[in-house]
Amino acid sequence: MKLQLALDLVNIPEGIALVKEVESYIDIVEIGTPIIINEGLHAVKAMKEAYPNLQVLADLKIMDAGGYEIMKAAEAGADLITVLGASNDMTIKGAVEEAKKQNKEVLVDMINVPNLEQRAREVDALGVDYICVHTGYDLQAVGQSPFEDLQTIKGAVKHAKTAVAGGIKLDTLPEVIKAQPDLVIVGGGITGQADKAAVASEMQRLVKQG
Numbered sequence: 001m002k003l004q005l006a007l008d009l010v011n012i013p014e015g016i017a018l019v020k021e022v023e024s025y026i027d028i029v030e031i032g033t034p035i036i037i038n039e040g041l042h043a044v045k046a047m048k049e050a051y052p053n054l055q056v057l058a059d060l061k062i063m064d065a066g067g068y069e070i071m072k073a074a075e076a077g078a079d080l081i082t083v084l085g086a087s088n089d090m091t092i093k094g095a096v097e098e099a100k101k102q103n104k105e106v107l108v109d110m111i112n113v114p115n116l117e118q119r120a121r122e123v124d125a126l127g128v129d130y131i132c133v134h135t136g137y138d139l140q141a142v143g144q145s146p147f148e149d150l151q152t153i154k155g156a157v158k159h160a161k162t163a164v165a166g167g168i169k170l171d172t173l174p175e176v177i178k179a180q181p182d183l184v185i186v187g188g189g190i191t192g193q194a195d196k197a198a199v200a201s202e203m204q205r206l207v208k209q210g
């Protein structure tokens with residue numbers, strides 16, 4: 001099981017400084033969609049240059065032009081790139097094909113997919129690397145969480161690795177780990193804490209313990 005730190009509400013220098021505090025406790029650093037909107041793929045390039053030993057995920061949430069957008073993120077140094085589960089199969093196929101060419105991984109974000117179990121099976125058959133259940137900020141704000149969705153896809157996905165994101169904190173991490181995802185994604189649960197290193201270190205301990 002791996003731990004991914006999601007950076008969303010910082011600029012490039014703030015993100016690089018934040019990762020310095022938790023570098024040894026995380027496997028993957030995510031350049032979140034808000035950062036990419038603000039800074040472009042330069043943020044991915046800057047993070048990879050600053051931390052060549054960490055994997056960098058570009059949260060592009062690709063919805064169309066799968067192959068082209070994967071190619072651009074790969075050029076910037078991303079190791080993993082997100083594509084939306086709600087996009088067309090042709091988009092996901094194009095993304096997977098290009099990612100394989102570039103030796104990169106595709107994480108399909110199932111945010112707002114209504115027929116989760118069926119779509120997870122379909123996406124799994126397209127050869128993606130990860131399928132991720134995700135409760136976004138707007139649904140977290142009305143009390144939703146991704147925990148039940150994780151159970152749903154665990155029963156449906158046979159080939160891809162599974163991932164979970166959306167409001168995970170230190171106190172809810174044990175419940176998440178029980179469902180045995182391959183990847184746990186945490187944003188505010190680390191970035192919003194006063195002692196980020198202490199929280200990330202404890203999260204790493206729990207994740208490694210499985």
Ligand SMILES: O=C([C@H](O)CO)[C@H](O)[C@H](O)COP(=O)(O)O
Pocket residue numbers: 006007008030032033034059135136137165166167168185186187188189
């Ligand atoms: O993907 C995310 C969100 O849609 C904003 O882009 C976040 O990175 C993801 O939800 C993890 O962050 P937290 O919910 O703060 O853990």
